[in-house]
Amino acid sequence: MTTTPAPAIRLAGASKTFVTASGSYTAISEVDLVVQPGEFVSVVGPTGCGKSTTLSLVSGLHPATTGTVEVHGAPVTGIPDGLGYMFQTDAVLPWRSVLDNVAAGPRYRGTDKREARDQARDWVAKVGLAGFEDYHPHQLSGGMRKRVALAQTLINEPKVLLMDEPFGALDVQTREYVQDMLLDLWAGSGAAVVFVTHDLTEAIALADTVVVMTAGPATVKDVVRVDLPRPRSVEEIRLTPDFTDLYRRVWESLREEVELTRARGARVA
């Protein structure tokens, strides 16, 4: 039984229903998803379909209403060990310097201050921010703040990394730079990544597998393998014919859902 290790993440028939003042609302329904250790999975789907909800179930921040959610074979009851989560909005602490922001994880976990700061210094350098250790977040650009958040998450060396449209707010050049940085830092870490995005180019360029979700309530519609060679350069890979084929394939699948979401939006408006 030891031949196949437990998948890093397993969702089986997972649903999440929110109860609101005006009734209940199902964000995701019957989601099945398996992510192996070391696998990079991108999740794409129409706007507001419940991609983020899927992540929050895995993170243990919000329990699933029904179904199974497991991390490394153990059911998720609280925040699982070895989990990292990069949020869509800025989550760096505005009152702390870059160094102390990055050192937060080890500090929370009981590492002493000097040791934590030494580790943080390494990670600040790894995300290319050496020299900015004493700056405060408001003094940095959006891309630099994202790199601080990246270092803050990766310093804990997560085995499962959840990313919720982390680079959505960045301009194209900055985004590609940070994407390459993410791939570099991830390579060889053995971490399973679930990367939620609405940008197909980003999804395909980064991932081993692209998961397409349906219009809300979301469920898994399609799973596309991305057999592009690694190491990759995000800027170059999107110009290859293989990439264009994959893009077409995923877009075919996604288009119906996007159109469905648009039609609903038009009806509401």
Added chain:
Amino acid sequence: MSPDLLTRSLEETPVTVTTPAAVRTPLPAAPALRRSRRRTKVAAVRIALVALWLGSWELAASHWIDPFFYSKPSAIWDQLVTWFTDGTSQGSIWEQISVTLQEAVAGFVLGSLLGIVLGVLLGRSRFTAEVCAPFIKAANAIPRIVLASLFVIWFGLGMSSKVATAVVLVFFAVFFNAFQGAREVDKTLVDNARILGASRRQVLTSIVLPSATSWILASLHTAFGFALIGAIVGEFTGADRGLGLLINNAQGTFNAAGIYAGMIITTVIALVAELALTRLERRLLSWRPQTSTAELSA
């Protein structure tokens, strides 16, 4: 009543929640030269206004109105000089100042700590907030100055009854701001800290408290004023020393100049405290993009 309504009713309790400096709109930056010229002009007009006010008062009191009731600037000045050189009827003026100041500072510190701790805890716990909402509303509706009389009976004529009055006044000013500040903490920051490995206590000390700091600091400005009011009203009600007693004695002897002189000393203390608090605020909030501390405190 739905739980939502209850909490909302706590939030809507009619008190003045002081806006933190961060929320105030910063003044547009003017070029340095124009700004310094404007500043000189502002100062000149201020001095002129004070001179006009004091001059007309002095003139009016010398010719038309009765200085016995309204006193006049020169008489107030004489009173101040007498107090500071010969002392007061109840001993050295410095002793009176020191007593009132000790009462106010003790009340301020205790009341603020209590307000911060309870405000933050209730702000983070929906359940406790819902349970406590009606009690806090009721307590806030009590005319708290009246409690000063009760405290004299409980704690006697010494300092502790004045400290108690100050605590009660300070507490609510700080409590509502700390509560609001703890409520408004960015949820993403809390989630992020939890994922990074923070315990509940670590979330409280490393995320909630720093987030609420600007709200709390804003309330401390008004709170020190309340602490002084508490100490002086307490001394009015019954005391053996202090500025409040001094003012009360002046009232008893129809010494209008004495009342004014007491007011001036109190005002100076309040302004000095305000200055110290502004310094503290600037230091604690130095991480902020630009400190737009209110013009009024400058």
